[in-house]
Amino acid sequence: MAAVKKMTTIVFLGSVRENRMGLRVAKFMVKQLQEANQNVELFDPLEMPAGLLTKPLHHYQDRSTAPQWLVEADKKLRAADAIVVVSAEYNHAIPPALSNLMDHFPCSSFAYKPSAIVCYSMGPFGGMRAAMSLRCFLGELGCLSVSNIFGIPTVQNAFDADGKPLNDRMISGAKMLITQLDWHAHAMANHRNAVGIPS
Amino acid sequence: MAAVKKMTTIVFLGSVRENRMGLRVAKFMVKQLQEANQNVELFDPLEMPAGLLTKPLHHYQDRSTAPQWLVEADKKLRAADAIVVVSAEYNHAIPPALSNLMDHFPCSSFAYKPSAIVCYSMGPFGGMRAAMSLRCFLGELGCLSVSNIFGIPTVQNAFDADGKPLNDRMISGAKMLITQLDWHAHAMANHRNAVGIPS
Amino acid sequence: MAAVKKMTTIVFLGSVRENRMGLRVAKFMVKQLQEANQNVELFDPLEMPAGLLTKPLHHYQDRSTAPQWLVEADKKLRAADAIVVVSAEYNHAIPPALSNLMDHFPCSSFAYKPSAIVCYSMGPFGGMRAAMSLRCFLGELGCLSVSNIFGIPTVQNAFDADGKPLNDRMISGAKMLITQLDWHAHAMANHRNAVGIPS
């Protein structure tokens, strides 16, 4: 049996809007992942100077000429074992701030790793419409989204400003998702270590 | 029978990438719409100073404090009869530059009008995966996408840099789409004029 | 101004499962449409002897050799002005009983008419995941789904066995949907009468 290694997860926060709720959800998920014994790093589009995508990293022939923040973020992404997206829903679609940031990186930085979808909305349906597009998007990036989707309706009532959960469903929901993510992260990390990845 | 009026269509171009192919497709569609006797205006995210969405127009309590370009573009959009989106496909999803620009406007500026999807890719599948998300996105915005989808595979071989088509399928494809769009634009414009729109 | 005609709507019920909840929803929608002054006909897959699709109507070279029920149902569909689908959600997808029945008819029987999505589930998300696939499916059939989607969470608590609503949201939800459907049905019927449909 393969050795147990501490997993590292990148959490992509998917909103830069004024008064965004996503930061609450992201803070909560970071904490839950840490309590599940993971290393976690938050990629926040407000703190990464990515404008609307004009040139993804893999289109630079000489990657040393790419923006420094992008090269460094990519290094972290490559080293990670799993991805979590914290996604709002804008007009039943993926928030542009989320896809825009993720589009900056090559598929190879995501591939052969699992991902998990956390989606939320101010209304009753918890962002589940955006989640349907996210399954396709994450699949194409190469990081297969685990079966469970953690949907959070009326997010404004679910967390305080620091990401502290205000109802019981939040912790049990996160646990179920993280359990599936962690299982797949170990399965894939062990297999990457054992045989590498297909060329 | 209602009077025939010249339709006005807004074409949203969905890419700001270096060497974007979308400008070729947009130029072609603008010309085809004009030849079908429409007024056309191109909304190009490279020429509209929208960064990643922090505040859509309808979130300004006093809209006179919103950016001038946004107020003016919204006025044009409200006055239009139909919408065309010219969409690339990034990782099987809607290009962020497209959804980001459209998210700036309230649904009421799109509602009770038809829309048409033109999608393209450098590969064989013509952007049809992004089109599936676009149907949902445009539906939620209120501008129902007509049945036909004009998908353009290997777009780099389909137009020259000025948008001149290099194969016969382009003109027949555009015609089929515009015929459906124009039919619905007249149906809806006539009915808006006759009875207004639901409150 | 075009004359006001009484609209005719076909309601497709999308389940044949034991103890299906869809019949409650369909009964409710039929009643709401009638109260909104529409002629309504219910297409129930339990009452139409369609097995798994082996041959759609438009694949019969001589349509008089097609099953009688199919020919008659198609006649009603062609004469209708609008479509409503009452859809469960099975594994985040369209219930096969719904798509299977609708696939029996040619697109031309649906085209240039509006449609409305009513979706439900026993859980919190009201069938909204299936609705995303339904938008694409209905768009391809030619009957554009109106912007509003009427999603019904915990359907088992929302209606009694006769389709009588058990909470206030049901009637207001149905009204909003029917208002949009009716607007588009009149717009398109008037335009079909005025200019026909594109060949």
Added chain:
Amino acid sequence: MAAVKKMTTIVFLGSVRENRMGLRVAKFMVKQLQEANQNVELFDPLEMPAGLLTKPLHHYQDRSTAPQWLVEADKKLRAADAIVVVSAEYNHAIPPALSNLMDHFPCSSFAYKPSAIVCYSMGPFGGMRAAMSLRCFLGELGCLSVSNIFGIPTVQNAFDADGKPLNDRMISGAKMLITQLDWHAHAMANHRNAVGIPS
């Protein structure tokens, strides 16, 4: 390192239509999987007496009262390591014959295994629109679809009636898909053997 075991894959064929092309594709895929050293079993809805779903296996309180074919097929599915779906595209949606058959089984029979999407159409877009819904469907069933999607345009020209490929792209396309499927199948089978699956 975990021992290498021969993987077993279930291929779901997704059509019962007259003159279905799917059988050609399924025969081809079965052969390709066998050549890649897999055990393969074909689940063909024409040979399994599943009508439109009235009661899935997991709704029988006493499973010994369920249809024998269903109990036996479920046993094979549970024992399998991977899933392949061979899917047509009907009106931009999943063919009902495919979802209908798969809906008969509980998610637990699919879970913690990878799946692969093979889609085809008679037209240029290779069934890619149905593939977008399939990603969501397979994700909910618990068998995560690998990143690559093998799309087959103009399928009528791609295989003869015995499933012999008529162009070079078929074998290279299948190989790429099977390589990804096999990698994930081993990763997950090893991890199931090592730690079981989450309860």
